[in-house]
Amino acid sequence: MPQSWIDPCRHPTRTRALTPGHGLAVTLTVALVLSWAEPLVSGDDRTVLPQYLPISAQAEIGGTRILLEVARTPEQRARGLMRRPALPAHQGMLFPSPDARPLRMWMKNTLVPLDIVFIYRERIVALVERAPPCAKKPCPVYGPGDQAIDHVLELRAGRIAELGVRLGDPILLRDHPPVPTTRIGPIRTP
Numbered sequence: 001m002p003q004s005w006i007d008p009c010r011h012p013t014r015t016r017a018l019t020p021g022h023g024l025a026v027t028l029t030v031a032l033v034l035s036w037a038e039p040l041v042s043g044d045d046r047t048v049l050p051q052y053l054p055i056s057a058q059a060e061i062g063g064t065r066i067l068l069e070v071a072r073t074p075e076q077r078a079r080g081l082m083r084r085p086a087l088p089a090h091q092g093m094l095f096p097s098p099d100a101r102p103l104r105m106w107m108k109n110t111l112v113p114l115d116i117v118f119i120y121r122e123r124i125v126a127l128v129e130r131a132p133p134c135a136k137k138p139c140p141v142y143g144p145g146d147q148a149i150d151h152v153l154e155l156r157a158g159r160i161a162e163l164g165v166r167l168g169d170p171i172l173l174r175d176h177p178p179v180p181t182t183r184i185g186p187i188r189t190p
Contacts, residue, residue, distance in 0.1 A: 048109055050083035051076065055179040057094055059153060060172040061163050066155065068094040068173075069181060080154065082109040087156040091181075094173070095152040104143035105152055107134040113157035116142055117165065118149050124169045125149065130157045 053069035053076060060066075067090060071077040077095050081087065097103060105116055110133045118126035126144035134140070143149070151173060159165075 048079065048082050050081075050085070051079045052084075052181045053093070055091070055176055055181055058174050058176045059092065059094070060174075061165055062169065064163055065090075066153075066159075067091050067176065067179070068153070070094045070096065072096065080105075080110070081114065083111060085111055087112065087114070087154075089156055089159060089162075092153050092155040092159075095154070097150050097152075100148040100150040102143065102146050103149040103152055104141040105131075105154075106139045106141050107131050108137070108139045110134065115155045115157055115160040117153040117155065117160070117171070118144050118147070119151040119153060119171055119173075120148055121150065122171055122173060124165060124167055124171055127160055127165065127167065129160050 053071065055067045056070045057068040058065055059068055069091070071080060071093060080095070081093055087093075095103075095105075100120060103118070105128075107114065113130045113132050116128040116131055117124055118128075125147050126149075128142045131142055153171075
């Protein structure tokens with residue numbers, strides 16, 4: 001028995017039978033669209049699409065509020081800002097550590113330079129300005145050596161200088177009501 005699909009263009013409640021030729025056409029169309037959406041990652045990596053996490057926290061640095069996507073799971077932390085074409089000035093990604101320990105970050109498959117802020121107990125303990133993208137291994141790693149870190153914040157390149165951020169500055173991290181994000185930033189809700 002052939003599968004059915006709804007043809008919303010003709011009538012939202014009617015279905016049409018899929019013939020064997022339809023399945024092949026649909027499969028080829030989907031494969032073509034996916035090939036345009038994201039190229040393969042170089043080397044031995046699998047296809048990596050950019051992740052857009054909901055805004056769920058905010059940071060206050062020198063009186064400026066930054067909305068944050070929070071990479072909470074190991075998978076989200078591993079993908080980070082890979083393949084993201086841009087990051088808005090008012091936005092960043094926060095990487096909380098389940099336990100304070102020395103942390104290092106890299107820029108593998110990141111398309112744009114980023115500023116990296118290393119945080120311990122809501123104080124800035126290390127800064128990396130304009131870390132360049134890395135397209136292939138080995139990629140340099142960034143971090144403050146043996147210093148314990150409980151959060152890492154990635155911002156658009158140049159934000160550290162724009163905000164006048166210095167070592168030892170306080171940074172307030174707070175929860176934010178979840179707001180979905182898109183390729184152009186958070187979705188504005190009334």
